[in-house]
Structure formats: structure tokens, C-alpha cells
Amino acid sequence: MKPALKSLAFKFILLSTLCSLLSTSLCGCETMRKKFTRKPKHQPAQEEPLLMPEEYNPEFNKDVLYKDYLVYWRSWQDELIAHLEANLSHKKQIDCAQQAVLNLEKLRDFLKPEKQQVLDVYLEELKNLRDKIKEGNLSGANLALIKHKLTINRRNILHNFMYSKVKNDLK
Numbered sequence: 001m002k003p004a005l006k007s008l009a010f011k012f013i014l015l016s017t018l019c020s021l022l023s024t025s026l027c028g029c030e031t032m033r034k035k036f037t038r039k040p041k042h043q044p045a046q047e048e049p050l051l052m053p054e055e056y057n058p059e060f061n062k063d064v065l066y067k068d069y070l071v072y073w074r075s076w077q078d079e080l081i082a083h084l085e086a087n088l089s090h091k092k093q094i095d096c097a098q099q100a101v102l103n104l105e106k107l108r109d110f111l112k113p114e115k116q117q118v119l120d121v122y123l124e125e126l127k128n129l130r131d132k133i134k135e136g137n138l139s140g141a142n143l144a145l146i147k148h149k150l151t152i153n154r155r156n157i158l159h160n161f162m163y164s165k166v167k168n169d170l171k
Helices: 002-027 030-036 062-086 090-108 113-135 140-161 163-169
Strands: none
Touching: 062 090, 062 140, 062 163, 090 113, 113 140, 113 163, 140 163
């Protein structure tokens, strides 16, 4: 019977040791306590930093703006001619013509009245060509005539209104 008692005593001591270790680890050890405590679901809202917008001077030099609008007009006019030659989308042709007219009108605002009158001739011609493109029915000789007029219009404007020739005529 002694071995059975020893076995029973050994189990009792082992069980009590395990219980005491378990109770110590759950109660006394703070790291275990941290593991089993609930964390708040939502962190407190952090205040977002307030960004102050910096004001930039929107005024650019008139020389720079004139050059920019001249380049914009030229690129739209070139694209219009390319779309007419390739007979691409009619909608894109109308858009290119409209943008070319708008940029030429903005370019006009930088010129003195004498030069504005000269540019108005070319601007009216471009508006007439835009209206013909909007009407559609561009084919054959009519299409070739419009492309030719656009090319001449482009050449005349670039020749007469390049920045080096009109820099003294800017407002």
C-alpha cells in the first residue's frame, strides 16, 4: 500500500504545485494580466494638424503668358490640321478648332489695340473655318481648301505675332 500512497501523495503535490503556479501566474504576474485585460476598442481621436494654405501670386509676367498662349494656340492648330489630314474624329476636329480660337482670343488680350486689329482678321478667318468644320460634310476639294486655309492662317499668325516681333506691342 505504500506505493499507492506515494503515488497519491505525489499526484497531490504535483497538482497543488501546478495550481499554485497557475494562480501565481494569473494573479501576480503583471504581463499575464496585461494579456487578459481588454483594450479600448477605439483610440481617442487625435487632433489633426491645421494646415494654413499659402497664398501664391497668381499674376504672371505678361511676356510668359503671351508665349504660353501662342504655344497653346499653335499646338491646337497643328492638331486640328493633323486630324483633318488623317480624317479622324469629327468631334475631335471641332474641339481642336474651338480650343485654337479660345487660345488666340486670350493671346489677343495681351496686345495693344493696333495689333489687336491685325490679329482680328486672322481670328475671324479661323472662326469661319471653325464654323465650316462644325457644319460637317468635309470631303474632297472642300476639305483640301479648309486645310490649305488653316495652314496659311497658321503661317501668317506665326510670322506676324511671334514674340520677338510683338514684344514692344504688349500691354
